[in-house]
Amino acid sequence: MEVxxxxxxxxxxxxxxxxxxxxxxxxxxxxxxxxxxxxxxxxRIILACVPVVLLLTSNNKLKCIVFVLVYxxxxxxQFYVLGHLTGILNSLMLATAGMITSFLxxxxxxxxxxxxxxxxxxxxxxxxxxxxxxxxIPLSVxxxxxxxxxxxxxxxxxAMRMRGIAMGGKHPGxxxxxxxxxxxxxxxxxxxxxSAASLTRGLGAPVKRTNICKIGFGLWDILFLGLSxxxxxxWVLILIGVRV
Amino acid sequence: MIRLENVHFQYGDENENNGxxxxxxxxxxxxxxxxxxxESGCGxxxxxxxxxxLIPHFYEGRLTGKIRVDGQxxxxxxxxxxxKIVGTVFQNPRSQFFNVDTRSEVAFGLENQGxxxxxxxxxVNQTVTxxxxxxxxxxxxxxxxxxxxxxxxxxxxxxxxPEVFVLDEPSANLDVHSMKLLHNMILRWKQQGKTIVxxxxxxxxxxxxxxxxxFLESGKIAKDMQPAEFLKLSETELHSMGLRSNNEQKISKMxxxxxxxxxxxxxxxxxxxxxxxxxDISKIQIPEHEITAxxxxxxxxxxxxxxxxxxxxxxxxxxMIKNGAMIKRKKCLAECFLxxxxxxxxxxxxxxxxxVLISMEQEDKExxxxxxxxxxxxxxxxxxxxxxxxxxxxxxxVATAIASERDILLFDEPTSGLDYKHMLQVSAIFQKLKAKxxxxxVVTHDMEFIEAISANIIELNTNSVKxxxxxxxxxxxxxxxxEKLPAEVI
Amino acid sequence: MSTxxxxxxxxxxxxxxxxxxxxxxxxxxxxxVAMLGYIPIMMPMLCVLVPLIAGVPFxxxxxxxxxxxxxWIMSIIMGILMLLTGMAQxxxxxxxxxxxxxxxxxxxxxxxSQSKAVLTCGVFSIWVWGNFIPLFFKRESYWAARQSFxxxxxxxxxxxxxxxxxxxxxxxxxxxxxLGGLLGxxxxxxxxxxxxxx
Numbered sequence: 020m021e022v023x024x025x026x027x028x029x030x031x032x033x034x035x036x037x038x039x040x041x042x043x044x045x046x047x048x049x050x051x052x053x054x055x056x057x058x059x060x061x062x063r064i065i066l067a068c069v070p071v072v073l074l075l076t077s078n079n080k081l082k083c084i085v086f087v088l089v090y091x092x093x094x095x096x097q098f099y100v101l102g103h104l105t106g107i108l109n110s111l112m113l114a115t116a117g118m119i120t121s122f123l124x125x126x127x128x129x130x131x132x133x134x135x136x137x138x139x140x141x142x143x144x145x146x147x148x149x150x151x152x153x154x155x156i157p158l159s160v161x162x163x164x165x166x167x168x169x170x171x172x173x174x175x176x177x178a179m180r181m182r183g184i185a186m187g188g189k190h191p192g193x194x195x196x197x198x199x200x201x202x203x204x205x206x207x208x209x210x211x212x213x214s215a216a217s218l219t220r221g222l223g224a225p226v227k228r229t230n231i232c233k234i235g236f237g238l239w240d241i242l243f244l245g246l247s248x249x250x251x252x253x254w255v256l257i258l259i260g261v262r263v
Numbered sequence: 264m265i266r267l268e269n270v271h272f273q274y275g276d277e278n279e280n281n282g283x284x285x286x287x288x289x290x291x292x293x294x295x296x297x298x299x300x301x302e303s304g305c306g307x308x309x310x311x312x313x314x315x316x317l318i319p320h321f322y323e324g325r326l327t328g329k330i331r332v333d334g335q336x337x338x339x340x341x342x343x344x345x346x347k348i349v350g351t352v353f354q355n356p357r358s359q360f361f362n363v364d365t366r367s368e369v370a371f372g373l374e375n376q377g378x379x380x381x382x383x384x385x386x387v388n389q390t391v392t393x394x395x396x397x398x399x400x401x402x403x404x405x406x407x408x409x410x411x412x413x414x415x416x417x418x419x420x421x422x423x424x425p426e427v428f429v430l431d432e433p434s435a436n437l438d439v440h441s442m443k444l445l446h447n448m449i450l451r452w453k454q455q456g457k458t459i460v461x462x463x464x465x466x467x468x469x470x471x472x473x474x475x476x477x478f479l480e481s482g483k484i485a486k487d488m489q490p491a492e493f494l495k496l497s498e499t500e501l502h503s504m505g506l507r508s509n510n511e512q513k514i515s516k517m518x519x520x521x522x523x524x525x526x527x528x529x530x531x532x533x534x535x536x537x538x539x540x541x542x543d544i545s546k547i548q549i550p551e552h553e554i555t556a557x558x559x560x561x562x563x564x565x566x567x568x569x570x571x572x573x574x575x576x577x578x579x580x581x582x583m584i585k586n587g588a589m590i591k592r593k594k595c596l597a598e599c600f601l602x603x604x605x606x607x608x609x610x611x612x613x614x615x616x617x618x619v620l621i622s623m624e625q626e627d628k629e630x631x632x633x634x635x636x637x638x639x640x641x642x643x644x645x646x647x648x649x650x651x652x653x654x655x656x657x658x659x660x661v662a663t664a665i666a667s668e669r670d671i672l673l674f675d676e677p678t679s680g681l682d683y684k685h686m687l688q689v690s691a692i693f694q695k696l697k698a699k700x701x702x703x704x705v706v707t708h709d710m711e712f713i714e715a716i717s718a719n720i721i722e723l724n725t726n727s728v729k730x731x732x733x734x735x736x737x738x739x740x741x742x743x744x745x746e747k748l749p750a751e752v753i
Numbered sequence: 754m755s756t757x758x759x760x761x762x763x764x765x766x767x768x769x770x771x772x773x774x775x776x777x778x779x780x781x782x783x784x785x786v787a788m789l790g791y792i793p794i795m796m797p798m799l800c801v802l803v804p805l806i807a808g809v810p811f812x813x814x815x816x817x818x819x820x821x822x823x824x825w826i827m828s829i830i831m832g833i834l835m836l837l838t839g840m841a842q843x844x845x846x847x848x849x850x851x852x853x854x855x856x857x858x859x860x861x862x863x864x865x866s867q868s869k870a871v872l873t874c875g876v877f878s879i880w881v882w883g884n885f886i887p888l889f890f891k892r893e894s895y896w897a898a899r900q901s902f903x904x905x906x907x908x909x910x911x912x913x914x915x916x917x918x919x920x921x922x923x924x925x926x927x928x929x930x931x932l933g934g935l936l937g938x939x940x941x942x943x944x945x946x947x948x949x950x951x
Contacts (some may be wrong), residue, residue: 046839047838048836048839048842051283051839051840052839052841054841080323092766104597109854118860124816125839129838138362138363138364138367139371139374145878150554153822154829154830156769156772157772157826157830158773158775158833160774161777161830162777163361163427163773164774167777168777168778168781169833174608175608176314176607177608178603180613181576182609182622182667183596183597183622183667184622189704193612194649195806197611197612199809200944200945201610201782202782203778203809203810203945204607204945205605205607206609206774206777210770210771210778212353212355212358213358213361214766214767214770214771215317215321216353216359217361217770218317218343218346218766218767219316219317219342219346219349220375220419220420221346221347221369221372221375221423222343222362222766223343223375223751223765223766223767224343224344224375224377227377228377229374229379229380229383230382231366231367231369231374231380231387231403233384259870263310342766528793578853646947647944649944
């Protein structure tokens with residue numbers, strides 16, 4: 020389990036983390052969030068392809084192919100199979116397929132972002148856009164800590180399976196408590212050790228932090244940023260009522 | 264270099280005497296390597312925290328007296344300033360890294376000081392060559408073994424080149440080979456003339472590095488002596504002080520492996536992503552109603568092995584053959600019980616008694632109390648499991664296993680970080696379980712513990728297992744060990 | 754959003770780390786609960802369930818809050834996460850305000866008062882409601898991107914969420930936030946105090 024990546028060789032075309040964040044936002048706002056409504060369908064299609072391109076160029080070809088296949092399956096279900104079903108089954112399946120097709124690009128973009136950006140690069144990027152330290156530290160700690168919380172939850176789940184305590188068992192009302200409390204106590208303990216360790220290494224000193232990872236814009240960054248800017252301008256034009 | 268004057272400290276809770284310190288007066292000159300030892304709760308970790316400033320800046324409590332490091336008063340100095348003169352390696356490799364990739368982590372301390380990039384890179388490279396760890400660079404912290412993580416942790420501290428190195432039980436999760444690596448790192452610092460403070464109770468690997476031994480007893484300095492003096496103490500004396508043996512190997516009683524019934528596990532295979540096979544064992548036999556210790560070096564997948572055996576690992580199609588009957592993975596879960604390395608994961612309820620009750624098929628209070636009494640837990644029946652000590656928690660987990668009537672009990676490193684007294688407690692529990700007819704499989708690095716429980720030993724490799732009767736194993740380890748450990752140790 | 758107070762009250766590394774750690778715990782729990790929103794009937798119920806359950810980690814977080822800014826930053830972080838997970842910008846906007854108010858309420862109790870803590874939890878929870886704004890006011894464009902969910906799903910959801918439900922959900926987020934705070938307070942007493950982490 021890891022959320023933020025560790026290795027440089029997986030980076031593919033090597034986008035600057037700032038570009039990655041912009042693209043993530045674009046996909047989130049336009050593809051998942053549906054900003055711009057029907058007028059921006061073209062932008063949505065282009066943006067949905069961006070993570071495919073990115074994943075293909077990085078070393079995640081297999082994952083990319085799986086993603087695309089699942090996506091196509093969702094599409095196929097929607098248009099060819101579901102017209103023939105009826106009732107509640109149909110609408111549930113349709114909703115599932117719909118979720119897949121609308122969430123998958125975001126998921127892929129998110130996967131690309133976290134698997135190619137290291138904590139350190141993320142921090143560097145945030146510093147470049149002059150995010151205050153009060154937001155950078157919590158955000159980076161949070162991303163670093165997600166896998167730990169999920170890992171803890173997994174271990175607790177294992178322990179419950181082993182004990183034969185399942186949801187809806189003998190004390191259904193208490194199950195939530197029994198699950199929630201250990202997740203929190205275990206995570207908090209690890210978190211405390213993590214902060215202690217980071218502080219003894221000087222985190223939070225009132226000097227300007229330096230960063231050894233090199234970030235900067237390249238050709239690909241300019242291309243993707245240009246694309247994003249075009250879409251945003253088009254969107255703004257629609258918003259203020261100019262017909263293009 | 265380090266000076267503690269009339270230091271008293273007590274953690275937040277008034278009644279909690281664990282880790283408190285009383286009347287500590289101490290001076291450690293520059294370049295000295297000092298070992299702090301004593302039973303769990305004697306306050307050795309507290310001393311390390313006083314020196315690196317975590318007390319009073321992170322852990323709160325009542326502190327009086329003065330602590331000076333390099334002339335600076337730690338209490339009134341911010342942690343990030345103390346960080347420049349004191350570097351710390353912690354016990355738990357899982358929770359001491361801020362970054363996920365190793366290179367950034369090694370540079371992290373210097374980045375926080377705002378040192379120029381070029382300078383940082385130079386110093387990082389220097390450290391990497393010095394400790395020969397090129398192969399560990401640009402990798403994910405998550406894929407390193409315990410020993411490798413501890414190596415990175417040492418390198419992290421080393422790059423900032425502080426004057427004082429503080430190590431808080433750094434070997435708790437390490438095998439013999441990794442301890443040797445750790446030994447070499449510390450040796451390096453010693454050669455550079457750094458001041459070193461180590462809190463430990465596994466003594467074997469650091470003897471030849473130490474200039475001074477300070478023995479703590481319930482928060483007070485009980486003995487302050489030269490290592491030569493300390494080495495003269497006999498094993499029994501060490502044990503009575505709660506310390507582990509200063510010598511990893513001893514001749515053992517021969518374990519009689521008479522003709523016993525075996526439980527057989529088949530097809531223990533497990534691969535991670537990227538197709539790398541971690542475990543590929545076609546067959547392993549575990550004697551029934553006996554204690555079996557699984558050993559093998561750090562990072563081999565011993566914990567995964569246990570997860571496969573008890574059926575927790577969904578991707579692993581292990582089958583168990585017991586009394587001639589084949590048992591599939593899901594059914595294995597009902598036969599086995601794994602006491603995890605971090606027992607906190609398996610305690611859910613608000614009282615020890617409840618914890619046992621929910622594990623029973625039919626809740627039976629009397630029987631539950633019987634089980635608790637057997638494990639010396641009856642007096643804690645009403646306590647919240649989380650409020651217990653580590654060893655007590657472990658016993659609660661064992662109690663739930665007995666309550667759920669499992670026959671096969673698995674333990675993952677039950678003695679990591681335990682002092683002698685507590686290790687013996689665990690071993691006593693094992694003997695009780697064995698007397699009850701349980702089959703026990705334990706993964707451990709702790710040779711002294713294996714000795715105490717007189718277990719059968721199985722050495723695990725990626726695709727093979729090797730069985731030893733205990734005596735021949737000892738001999739084999741003896742000759743291996745002699746190569747691995749510096750001569751002075753033996 | 755920086756907190757330029759006098760230096761003794763300034764947020765330190767320890768506080769910022771705590772914000773990050775508790776945000777992670779809080780968000781994982783919120784996310785797990787929010788998965789239920791997949792079932793149409795549960796969607797409006799999220800304004801009840803999320804504040805109720807998330808109240809537990811939040812109350813634990815409040816025991817670590819001693820300086821101005823921690824609650825506010827966490828609120829903004831939740832907004833940022835919502836933005837990144839495709840729930841649009843409204844939670845961020847609402848959260849920036851509700852988080853600040855929550856912060857001020859807890860501060861008025863000197864970061865100690867238990868009843869203020871419960872009230873803080875209620876106000877903080879309003880960010881959850883922010884996610885529902887597009888469902889009410891931007892229905893057309895919200896569903897434009899989700900045409901593929903199927904007419905039935907959309908109609909079901911729309912019929913489950915008439916416009917008058919909007920203020921009710923706001924009230925629900927607040928009220929159940931308070932209930933979550935009370936639940937958290939109870940569990941805190943029952944478990945965490947004894948565990949020595951609260």
